[in-house]
Amino acid sequence: MAWKEQHKHNTRQKILRSAAKLFTKQGFDHVGINDVMKDAGLTRGAFYAHFNSKSELYAEAIIAAAIQTGDKLNPDNPEAPSLDQLVQFYLSMEHRQGEHFRCPLAFLATDITQRDEQVRDAYTLVFKGFLKHLTAHLQRRNGDLDRTRSMQVAVMMIGGLAISRAVNDEELAKNLLISCHQNLLDH
Numbered sequence: 001m002a003w004k005e006q007h008k009h010n011t012r013q014k015i016l017r018s019a020a021k022l023f024t025k026q027g028f029d030h031v032g033i034n035d036v037m038k039d040a041g042l043t044r045g046a047f048y049a050h051f052n053s054k055s056e057l058y059a060e061a062i063i064a065a066a067i068q069t070g071d072k073l074n075p076d077n078p079e080a081p082s083l084d085q086l087v088q089f090y091l092s093m094e095h096r097q098g099e100h101f102r103c104p105l106a107f108l109a110t111d112i113t114q115r116d117e118q119v120r121d122a123y124t125l126v127f128k129g130f131l132k133h134l135t136a137h138l139q140r141r142n143g144d145l146d147r148t149r150s151m152q153v154a155v156m157m158i159g160g161l162a163i164s165r166a167v168n169d170e171e172l173a174k175n176l177l178i179s180c181h182q183n184l185l186d187h
Helices: 002-026 033-040 054-073 083-090 093-097 117-142 147-166 170-186
Strands: none
Touching: 002 033, 002 054, 033 054, 054 117, 083 093, 083 117, 083 147, 083 170, 093 147, 093 170, 117 147, 147 170
């Protein structure tokens, strides 16, 4: 019986990894259940053993995408980057291109407003987690717990990356990321 439960868990995780990858790359409307299942190497029929709807999958994929990197951002993790390193990577052209890492907060910012409460709840949960990690980083760096500053940093990072992804002028996108990065380092 334990093997069966582990197999089901592993299959679910495989679906979530594929969904997180595809949704953060293409958004909700451009990814179908068949696309996710094909990417996961499974049949469409297996989907319904794990999820009731595409919307449920989307909500859980947002959380899965955040979990994939969330522990790496936790300043209590000895392998976590410093705040400066985190900002530098987050606001990079490499991250903007999304080949290896796609933050659902920035990559899905405009898509989320069109979704149901379950999806928006998942996005909100991820944003709160991001704020928590930023607050801890800022507290270690500056010695004070300033939630307002954490929100400013989060908005600058997420918004800067999201806008850089929206513009089709590579030089403008690069300069936008550099400007956001410099602003955050100056404070």
